[in-house]
Amino acid sequence: xxxxxxxxxxxxxxxxxxxxxxxxxxxxxxxxxxxxxxxxxxxxxxxxxxxxxxxxxxxxxxxxxxxxxxxxxxxxxxxxxxxxxxxxxxxxxxxxxxxxxxxxxxxxxxxxxxxxxxxxxxxxxxxxxxxxxxxxxxxxxxxxxxxxxxx
Amino acid sequence: xxxxxxxxxxxxxxxxxxxxxxxxxxxxxxxxxxxxxxxxxxxxxxxxxxxxxxxxxxxxxxxxxxxxxxxxxxxxxxxxxxxxxxxxxxxxxxxxxxxxxxxxxxxxxxxxxxxxxxxxxxxxxxxxxxxxxxxxxxxxxxxxxxx
Ligand SMILES: [Zn+2]
Ligand SMILES: [Zn+2]
Numbered sequence: 001x002x003x004x005x006x007x008x009x010x011x012x013x014x015x016x017x018x019x020x021x022x023x024x025x026x027x028x029x030x031x032x033x034x035x036x037x038x039x040x041x042x043x044x045x046x047x048x049x050x051x052x053x054x055x056x057x058x059x060x061x062x063x064x065x066x067x068x069x070x071x072x073x074x075x076x077x078x079x080x081x082x083x084x085x086x087x088x089x090x091x092x093x094x095x096x097x098x099x100x101x102x103x104x105x106x107x108x109x110x111x112x113x114x115x116x117x118x119x120x121x122x123x124x125x126x127x128x129x130x131x132x133x134x135x136x137x138x139x140x141x142x143x144x145x146x147x148x149x150x151x
Numbered sequence: 152x153x154x155x156x157x158x159x160x161x162x163x164x165x166x167x168x169x170x171x172x173x174x175x176x177x178x179x180x181x182x183x184x185x186x187x188x189x190x191x192x193x194x195x196x197x198x199x200x201x202x203x204x205x206x207x208x209x210x211x212x213x214x215x216x217x218x219x220x221x222x223x224x225x226x227x228x229x230x231x232x233x234x235x236x237x238x239x240x241x242x243x244x245x246x247x248x249x250x251x252x253x254x255x256x257x258x259x260x261x262x263x264x265x266x267x268x269x270x271x272x273x274x275x276x277x278x279x280x281x282x283x284x285x286x287x288x289x290x291x292x293x294x295x296x297x298x
């Protein structure tokens with residue numbers, strides 16, 4: 001428990017001191033509860049999300065960083081993206097199977113930003129309607145099938 | 152069940168893991184995740200396979216053997232005390248703390264170094280180096296064969 005808090009304090013300090021472009025941690029909310037963060041993301045210039053703002057929610061369990069955080073989009077603007085469901089759940093393998101304790105809030109944010117930036121066409125995943133109706137509230141409980149569209 | 156298509160250029164997550172990134176993680180690895188069981192802090196939780204967590208009193212015999220073997224493999228990985236002479240290893244990327252004189256360290260075959268307690272906790276779940284994603288046991292088995 002203590003090691004999780006210590007690491008989150010470190011990450012918070014680093015992220016507020018030296019945030020990556022387009023990533024801003026909402027520090028006011030975090031001082032109340034270190035286990036839940038909200039991060040503001042900006043759509044990168046020159047991409048289909050230019051000028052848009054998104055909110056990413058992180059929830060950390062007591063086993064962080066051994067367990068991945070629960071990460072999803074929240075708020076009024078959920079990016080229209082083939083890997084983002086309309087309920088905010090994100091299909092990104094590092095959030096479940098490919099998680100490693102060397103990853104951090106910063107690296108997750110950068111992965112999400114790069115996922116958004118590589119998007120060419122704004123659309124929902126093909127199974128959005130069914131998924132949103134049947135999924136758990138916790139995206140980590142989803143059995144994700146990560147696969148390439150060349151398969 | 153989530154089933155969205157992954158476009159090839161979103162796979163390059165390895166770039167974010169630092170300059171010494173290891174082999175790229177295959178995007179075709181299919182997920183096999185069950186719902187994580189609720190935490191029970193009183194009973195030790197073991198991880199017989201990645202993404203499987205079970206309290207010690209609910210392990211099958213097969214899982215108990217697997218965990219015993221895993222503990223055996225972990226114990227074969229070299230350990231040492233941080234004496235400040237290593238220029239390369241400065242920080243443990245699991246707890247993000249700098250190594251202090253006297254800290255117990257464990258050295259993985261890929262040359263990545265962590266606090267013993269930090270990496271042992273992870274190795275009980277996964278035999279993949281958190282930094283370079285190199286499988287730890289493969290390297291270990293090769294060492295056995297050649298020596
Ligand atoms: Zn450590
Ligand atoms: Zn390594």
